[in-house]
Amino acid sequence: MAQARLFAQERKLPAIMADVLAARPQMTIKRMETLAPGLELIRDLTEKNKVAADDLAKAVKDYLAEIDTEQDPETDKVQQTARTVVFSMLADASVRDYGPTREFSTVGTDWNSGPGLHARVRDAVEARLDRSHTPTLGRDLAGDWGDIIMAICEGRGERVSSRTQAARLMSSGTHTASDFAMITADAMSNVVARQFAQRVPDLARASREIPRDTYHQGKALTLSASGMPQEIAEAGEIEFVTMDEKGEALPTPRDFGAGFNLTNTALVNDPTGLMQQASERMVRGAVERLRRVLLEPLEANAGAGQTMADGQPMFHTSHGNTTSTGAALSVTSLSEARVALRKAKGLQGELYAIEPWALVVPAELETVAQQVVAEIQATKFSDANPFSGKLEIIVEPGLADDGAWYLIGNPALHDGLAHAFLTGQSAPRVESRPAWETLGMQYRLVWAVDAKFIETAAWFRNPGA
Template identity: 30%
Template sequence: MNAILNTTGQVPARTLAQMRLVASKADLKPALMEAFAEGAAARGLTAVQAQAAIAGVIFMATNPLARNVDDATLIKLTDEFLAKVKGDTTGTKVETPVEPTALAGEVLMAYLAAEDAKQPVPRNHTAHVGQSWDSPAAMAHKIADARAAAIAPMMGLKHEPTVGRELGPNTLDHARQWAKQSGAQMRSEADMMEAFVTGRVTGKIAYMSGSHTTSDFPTIAGGSVQILIGRALEQTPVGLALCASKITASDWRARKMPNASAASSLTKVGEAGEVKFRTIDTSGEAVPAPDRYAGAFRATEELLTNAAAGGYDLEIAIAKALLDAAQESQRSVLAAAITGNAAMADGNLMFSSQHANIAGAASAITVTSLGAARTAMQRFIDSRKAARPVTPYIILVPPEKQTEAEQIIAQITATKSSDANPFAGNLQVVSDPGLAGTATYHWYVLPNPATTDGLALITMEGMDSPQVEARDAWPDFGMTWRVQWPLAAAFIRSSWYRTQGA
C-alpha cells in the first residue's frame, strides 16, 4: 500500500475516523465498510476523495454478477480496487479517482473471469430447463417483439406482442432495458441510445459487464424484422401462395408422399370373412427437397446513426426490402411448379389428357368454360380408376384477365334461368404476375388448398417464413443483414384443371 502512517507506523486515528464516517453513509455490510475505511485511510484519501471512491465499492457489492461472491472475497476485491486509486508516495497529494465504477468493474470482472476459468460451468450461469426469461438473449427477444408491435401498423400489418407486451414502443425505453440487462452505466441518455443502436460503446459507457462488449441491437433488429416479414406473408400473401398447401420438411432430403398400395375403398365382409389389409407406403408423389434461397443487404452507417435518434426507419426499410425479396422468391418457386408441368408418379404430365385435367380447346373465361372445368373436376379418378371428385374453389388467372374473371364470377340478378350464374359467390378469383399474360396464357380452376391436396409449398421445419439475421458490418461500416428461406414446390395430386386462354 501507499500508506500514510504516523510516526508509530499506524494510520492516524483522525483520518481513520473520517473514512469510517464516509463508509457509514453507504448501505454496506459492517465488515466491508470497515475494510474500505481502513484501506482508504491507509492510502491517505481525503473525505471528498473517499466519497468518490465509495461508489466503486457499492458497485461491486450490489452488482448482480457478484451475487455469489462471499464477504471475504469482496473485502479482498475492495483492497485491490483501492490500490488502483492512484496517489503519490509522499502522502502530500492524492488524485481524485476517475470513473470509480469502471475501476471497480475491472477488478470484479478480472476475478470472475479467473474463477470461471477454473470451472466447467461459469459461476454466474444458472442452469435452466428451456428458455430463461431473465437472460440477455430473452431480453433481446422481448425488445424485438415490442418493436415489431410498434412498427407493424406503419406497414399496414397487425402484430400482438407476447413476451414483449410489458415493454413500450419507445426506443429509449428499449435502450434502458438493454443497459439494465447488460450492466452498463451511461453518461447520458443520448450516449445510451447511440451505444444501444450503433454498438459504439467506447467513451459512451462508464462500465459494461464482461458478458456484453457491444450492443444487442443487431439481434433485436433482426428479430423484429423477422416477425414483421412473417406477419406480412400471412396477412398480405402473394396470389400463388393462396393456391398452395404447405408441407414442412424435417431435413434436406427429397421424399415421397405416403400412398395406399391398393384401392382404398371398403369391401363387404361376410360373417366368416376376412378383412383385407392395404399397405400404406412411400410410393406416392415426389416431394422435392427445399432449395436454400438467400440474400444479403447492408445498411449504411448513416442510416444506423439516424436510427439512434429513436425512429424505426432502419427496420422498416430493411423489412420492406427483405419482404420484397422473399415474396419474389416464393412466387418464382410456385410459378415454376405450375408452368413447368412436371411428370407425376404415374409417368404422365401433371396437366395432361391422361389425368383428364386439361381443356381440349382454348377458351375464354365464360360460364360455359367454367362449367366444363367443374364437370371434369367432378369426374377426376385416381390411378386405380376410383372416383376422386373435387369441388372448384379458386379460379387462378394472370393479372390481365382478373377483371374479366371477376365479371364472370360477380353476383347477377337473372330474369330467366339461362341468365343465372351458377358460379356467383362460389368461386374466388386469384391473380398473380407469376403467370404469363400473353396470347397463349393459361387459366386454372382448383379446389380449396386447405382441404384438398394439389400444389404444395415445401419449407423447412421452423422456417415457415424467412429467417433474418443481422450483425455489425465488417470491414465496412454499418450493419449487414442476411435472409434465408428454404423453399420448393410441387404438385402432390392432379386436382387442378387447366384451360388455354382464347
C-alpha cells in the same frame, strides 16, 4: 339464433360462426347475405390453416367490428377486410405459438439485464419499426433510440457518458454490439412475420401447406390397388392393399437468403428509417420469393406444369386435367372444366367427384372471370345456385400465359398444389451480427420453402383460345 344457424347451414359455415352472428345486435338475414363473401373467405382460410375455434371466433368478431360502419359494402371490400383480419390473426398466432423469441418466466425477472432487458428492448424496437405494434414491456424505451441503446449499454455494465458514445459501441466488436444485433434481429423477425402474413400472394390460397421436419426428400403415399371395401363371401378373405411411398415427390424445403449491410453512419443518423426500409424490403423479397416458388410447378415445361412421376407434365391429356383444344373463359368452357373435375379419377379408377372451388387466372383475365362467375352465381343464399356455393377467383399476376386459366378443387379437401416450410418456420427469419469488413451491422433474411404438385386430379387447365 335459428336464422343464423339456417344461414350458416346454407353457406356451409362452421356452427361457431352462427353463434357469433347470433350474438351480434341487429344482425339480419339481409346483413348476413351482404357479409357472406367475407365469412366464406374466413372459413376457407381458417380451415386451410387449421385454426383453433377460439381464433376463428376472434377473426369473425374482428371482421364484424371492422365492417360494422359500412352499410352496403362491395364484395371486394368485405373480402379484403376478411383477408386482413385473418392474416393478422394468423400472424399473432404464429408469433404466439412459433415465434422466433423464446418464452421465459417473469417471476423474479431482472428487467434491466439479461433476458428481461432483451424482452423490454425487443418490444420497444418492434414499436419503433411497426406502428401497429403497441409496446407493453418496453413502452418506457419506445420513444427514442437513444434510450434503447443506453439501456443495452447499461445492461452490459458499459460506462457511457453520452448517447453518441453509446451509439459508437453498437458498431464495435463488443458484447454490447452483439446484444444490439441479436435483439434488433428478433424484433425485425416479428415485424417481418406480421407484415408478410398480411401480404401473402393470392396464389397461396390455391396451395396446401405440408409440414416438413427435415430437408430429406419424400414421396406421397399410394396404394397398390383400390382401397374400396370389397364384398366378403362366407368364409372369404379380406383383400389387403399395400400403402407405400411410391407416389409423387413431396415439396422439399430449399434454402433462400438475402443480406443487408447497414452502415454505422446511417445507423447513428436514422436508425428507425433505415431499419423500417430494411424490414420493408425483406417483406417484399419474401412475398416475391413465395410467389415464384408457387409458380414454378405451374410454369414448368412451357406452362404444361412440372414433370410428374409417370414422366408426363402435370397438365396432360393422359391425366384428364387439360384439353387439347383451348377455349376462352366463358360459361360454356367453365362448365366443361367442371365436368372434368367432377369425373376425375385416381390411379385405381376411383372417382374423386371434386367440387369446383376456385378459378385461378392471370391478371389479364380478372375482369372476364368476374363477369363469368356473376353469370352463373346467385347473389343470395336463398336463390338457386348451379355451383352450390361461391366460386372463388384467385388472380396471379405472375402467370406468364395471359390466356390460360385453371379450375381447381379446395386444397383443404383435395391434394393438388402443395408447399412446405421447415416446421416452425412459416415466415422468414432475420439474423444479424456486427459487420466485420465495414463499420455497421449485417442482417440476413433466411427461409426454407418449396412447392410441388402432389396429385393431378384437383387442377384442370384450359390453355385458352
